[in-house]
Structures are given as structure tokens and as C-alpha cells.
Amino acid sequence: MNLILLAPGDIEHGQQACIRDPRRLRHLKEVHRARIGDSMTLGVAGGGIGRGELLALDEEEARFALSTLNTPPPPPLPVHLVLALPRPRMLARSLEHVTALGVKTITLLHSRRVEKSYWQSPELAPDKINGHLVLGLEQARDTVMPKVNLAKGFRPFVEDVLPGLLETRRGLLAHPGMPQACPRGIDEPVVLVVGPEGGFIPFEVERLLEAGCEGIHLGPRILRVETAVTALLARLF
Secondary structure, X not given: OOOEEEOHHHEEOOOEEEEOOHHHHHHHXXXXXXXXXXXXXXXXXXXXXXXEEXXXXXXXXXXXXXXXXXXXXXXXXXXXXXXXXXXXXXXXXXXXXXXXXXXXXXXXXXXXXXXHHHHHOHHHOHHHHHHHHHHHHHHHOOOOOOEEEEEOOHHHHHHHHHHHHOOOOEEEEEOOOOOEEOOOXXXXXXXXXXXXXXXXXXXXXXXXXXXXXXXEEOXXXXXXXXXXXXXXXXXXO
16 A cells, blocks of 8 residues: 555544554555555545555554644546446456546446345445555555445436536446547546447437537557556547
């Protein structure tokens, strides 16, 4: 992790932070090979970033003396990502990647080619989702947690939710065979819709276009979902 993300409960008396969870302790020891006196980058969830000096590290806890945590996190991307729910292993990677890139609003959407069993995956448990988001924030030195919404019905989302989102955002549907290439370097708020493996079925494409989305493509290659999302975000912003 490039940043040690602190929960408000980790901070004691405003001057020190104490970490006790096994994951972060293990990372400090095995990856950072931290030693007493090391200065490390810390950030408070939802707040600023700064430095902290490691005062103690053992099997039970790590304790830091905090400097001023007033450096703002990197700016977010102006995008609401609507992603057809990937299979569980791909979902984990996708959440980490898009969080590291600065996406702050994610809707996981059902579609015809999404297996119903995916919605029963342990990866959708709030603590599991939160864990993947934290990993993305730590990678990017960010502190602002994304919001993840679950949309288990395609038609209710497209008919009842999407029109409101598109009132203030440009809608882009990334789908193979669309006539327009993905734009580059835009500076306006966007709803980016990405389908499942195999893409949306024709009915779903029609509904999304009718709702106001523009169809775009990334060229003739068929990409895995996490690769396509990363490439789309990098090209758009």
C-alpha cells in the first residue's frame, strides 16, 4: 500500500494513530519492512493526507505519531460507472482498478448475460466490497471512499434511474460495433455504461440508446471487462 488509510477510530487524542487489524500489520512488516522511526504516508478516510512516524510495531499493534494531515486527496473522475456485474473474481479486480483511477460512484447492474448466481457471491457482501475499495484507495493514495450501488433489475434501472442521471451527465455506452470511437480527454460529467462478458444483448443496447446514451467502441479487439474499463477511463479522462 502506498498510503496507510486510517479510520477515524484509529486516531487517538488527535496526535497518534493505532492500527490493530492483521492485514495492515502484516503489510507493514512483510512489504514495507517498517522499522521504528520510519516516516510513512498516512491519510484519514474522507479527509487529508500527511506523514506519520512509526513509534511502535509488534504482533498486536502499530502506533504512529501524526503530523498535520492536510494534503487533499487527488481529484475524482467526473464519472458514474455503470458496470454489468462481472463474475466474482473479475469484480474484485475491477473494483480495485476503478477505485485507484478515481471513480467515486459505481452501479453494478444486472443484464441478460449476467449469471444470477453472481448476485449470491460473497464478494458482494458489504465488508468484501469495502475491502476492495480500500485496496484501491491505498494504491492511489486517495482517502475518499467510492459509493457502490446494486441494481438487480435492468429495466427498472434504465427506465427509472438512468434518465435522471442523464439530465446532468453525458451518457456513453461502450459496446462492440458501435459507430463512434471512444472520445478522448473530455471534461464533462459522464455516465459510462459497460456490459458483461459477451456484451449486452440487442434489446438492452436499444433500451440504453433510447434512454439517451451514445454508443462508443474501443476498436475491433474484444477485451476483458477490467481491461476495457481501465482503457475507457484512461482514454476519456
